[in-house]
Amino acid sequence: MKKHIDKLHKIAHQRSRKIIGLMSGTSLDGLDIAVCNVEGSGTDTALTLEKFTTVPYDEDFRNEIRKVFAKREIDFQQLCLLNPYIGIRHGQMILDCLENWNIPMTNIDLIASHGQTVFHAPKKQHKLTGFPNATLQIGDGDHIAVKTNIITLSDFRQKHIAAGGEGAPLAVYGDYFLFSKKGENRILLNMGGIANFTFLPANQDAEVVFTTDTGPGNTLLDAYTRRFFHKPYDKDGEIAASGKVNAVLLEELKSLSFFKLPYPKTTGPEVFNFNYVESAIQKSKLTSLTRQDIIATLTALSADTISDAIRNVMDTGEAFTIYASGGGAHNAVLMARIRENLSATVKLIDELGISGDAKEAVLFAVLANEAIAGTDSFFGEKDGVPGVSMGKISFPG
Numbered sequence: 185m186k187k188h189i190d191k192l193h194k195i196a197h198q199r200s201r202k203i204i205g206l207m208s209g210t211s212l213d214g215l216d217i218a219v220c221n222v223e224g225s226g227t228d229t230a231l232t233l234e235k236f237t238t239v240p241y242d243e244d245f246r247n248e249i250r251k252v253f254a255k256r257e258i259d260f261q262q263l264c265l266l267n268p269y270i271g272i273r274h275g276q277m278i279l280d281c282l283e284n285w286n287i288p289m290t291n292i293d294l295i296a297s298h299g300q301t302v303f304h305a306p307k308k309q310h311k312l313t314g315f316p317n318a319t320l321q322i323g324d325g326d327h328i329a330v331k332t333n334i335i336t337l338s339d340f341r342q343k344h345i346a347a348g349g350e351g352a353p354l355a356v357y358g359d360y361f362l363f364s365k366k367g368e369n370r371i372l373l374n375m376g377g378i379a380n381f382t383f384l385p386a387n388q389d390a391e392v393v394f395t396t397d398t399g400p401g402n403t404l405l406d407a408y409t410r411r412f413f414h415k416p417y418d419k420d421g422e423i424a425a426s427g428k429v430n431a432v433l434l435e436e437l438k439s440l441s442f443f444k445l446p447y448p449k450t451t452g453p454e455v456f457n458f459n460y461v462e463s464a465i466q467k468s469k470l471t472s473l474t475r476q477d478i479i480a481t482l483t484a485l486s487a488d489t490i491s492d493a494i495r496n497v498m499d500t501g502e503a504f505t506i507y508a509s510g511g512g513a514h515n516a517v518l519m520a521r522i523r524e525n526l527s528a529t530v531k532l533i534d535e536l537g538i539s540g541d542a543k544e545a546v547l548f549a550v551l552a553n554e555a556i557a558g559t560d561s562f563f564g565e566k567d568g569v570p571g572v573s574m575g576k577i578s579f580p581g
């Protein structure tokens with residue numbers, strides 16, 4: 185309908201846009217909702233985070249997602265039902281938040297929805313001849329648009345794959361637009377379920393900007409803390425601090441083929457799960473390790489593989505600063521080992537003006553802003569950062 189196109193055209197030409205960024209990551213902890221005011225685009229983007237919250241998922245919702253999450257074999261009906269269901273639930277969470285914040289729906293121009301990743305299968309992992317890189321996010325944008333009456337952009341990762349990428353990491357675009365700084369080599373490290381980072385060179389050359397996943401962030405820690413200690417995660421790294429890293433198990437865990445693949449690469453809980461850890465424990469014949477030692481070793485695995493990946497990019501001897509975000513930035517043991525491994529300054533991204541817990545949701549708002557109001561961007565011919573606009577548009581009516 186032309187009225188929708190006219191409205192979108194108007195939004196694209198406004199001096200600033202109010203965009204809600206949504207992120208629900210691999211930790212299944214909840215939906216991050218960030219209300220952003222965005223002016224300009226590309227490297228001229230000026231963003232203010234006006235409101236942020238994480239709406240926690242209730243256990244029932246989490247369990248419904250877990251039925252299909254990162255599983256090779258599932259009940260197909262469950263997947264089919266979850267696609268609209270997650271969209272509707274996310275839409276309702278937005279409406280509730282806007283009401284609590286006293287923000288009229290009509291003040292919001294756009295929603296940028298990541299959706300829920302249920303499976304991630306880059307070619308390097310599935311290895312099936314003829315099949316492309318693949319990833320699947322559900323929670324359809326049409327349901328969010330109709331529920332909230334707000335134009336919604338969603339499903340950002342498919343275009344990245346269509347343009348030659350693995351569908352991730354996408355944070356790199358917003359990282360460059362918002363946080364690149366002349367004179368400082370910056371590593372923006374995000375430790376969610378899976379860890380990834382963006383390298384922003386001190387000369388701000390977009391063609392040198394680099395991004396990759398590194399492997400596990402918190403996903404293994406969460407799984408084992410849930411199993412052994414009946415808690416959702418190792419708060420502040422307290423359990424890890426009470427255990428000892430087991431060098432034999434750590435080496436066995438590091439022998440996984442993923443860690444030998446060249447960078448950039450991407451991964452998910454399809455690879456980093458119970459089976460992987462259990463089979464490493466069996467292989468190293470360490471069946472009597474304490475639970476605390478296992479958590480300490482898994483924390484060291486995350487820290488060491490993050491550090492190896494950063495070393496691979498920062499091999500020039502130049503100084504750099506790490507800005508950490510994501511839930512793992514709250515884990516003191518994880519942070520301390522990264523600091524020690526790299527002898528680098530490690531700060532929180534919060535020092536750059538955006539809360540580390542909000543960063544990913546904010547970056548999806550930036551991607552939507554680029555799709556609607558941006559111009560061409562070019563990050564060179566290297567793997568992993570195609571210069572394309574991402575996000576599919578859902579109109580409310």
Ligand SMILES: Nc1ncnc2c1ncn2[C@@H]1O[C@H](COP(=O)(O)OP(=O)(O)OP(=O)(O)O)[C@@H](O)[C@H]1O
Pocket residue numbers: 207208209210211212213374375376377378379401402405406416417418419420421509510511512514515544
């Ligand atoms: N105080 C804390 N101490 C230790 N770990 C914490 C703390 N708070 C959060 N976390 C960890 O952070 C995780 C959530 O992180 P985050 O929300 O960044 O992940 P995500 O966005 O779901 O994942 P991804 O970025 O891989 O998609 C929790 O599951 C937990 O492991």
Ligand SMILES: CC(=O)N[C@H]1[C@@H]2OC[C@@H](O2)[C@@H](O)[C@@H]1O[C@H](C)C(=O)O
Pocket residue numbers: 209210301304319351352353354355356376377378379380397450451452544
């Ligand atoms: C397929 C998928 O959802 N990947 C996530 C996941 O969580 C962290 C890491 O793996 C990253 O590659 C990506 O998310 C962030 C937001 C990204 O694309 O930058």
